[in-house]
Amino acid sequence: EVVLTQSPGTLSLSPGERATLSCRASQSLGSAYLAWYQKKPGQPPRLLIYGASGRATGIPDRFSGGGSGTNSTLTISRLEPGDFAVYYCQQYGSTPAWTFGQGTKVEVK
């Protein structure tokens, strides 16, 4: 099983600031198999990034994904009020079993 470790656990930032979230895998994924989701309470997850850097339909360009191998990042260039949420990385396809990271909470400073 691939274990995904996200850091930091919590990121305290102000609107307009840049957020950089990290996701480290216990083995190389291949960039094609890493996704990022935004999760708010009472709502389903929202796919932001697939294939490590592809932006999902309707996702604004202030969200960007990068990295390869075992290290991936999600960057939010300028935080807007609706961006404060929990973010999860997910690996899919590098092994038959999919896994999520434990999440990074982006909160208002």
Next chain:
Amino acid sequence: QVQLVESGGGLVKPGGSLRLSCAASGFPFGDYYMSWSRQAPGKGLEWISYITSSGSRLYYADSVKGRFTISRDNAKNSLYLQMNSLTAEDTAVYFCAKGYPPEDWGQGAPVTVSS
């Protein structure tokens, strides 16, 4: 417009069973991988299972292997999750999702396992 609507959640006693359904519409259901994930209260997301478009391949997380069974009926545009031998640790909101990776999600069905 893609719609995924889960049903069948509720309160069940430890050791009991429950069958979740996910009714899909707005897309060619038989062309897509489908999956189930869950979120326990105060916890993160956990992937549970996925099934390929034809239903020929099924995969499960270790935490549910041998107890949960995923299935689909492409003629009825429906996805199912049969959950047996439920424990308190299975208490969660269960989401069905479409795609590889999951790009569209239902609103979720709450499942509570308690005596």
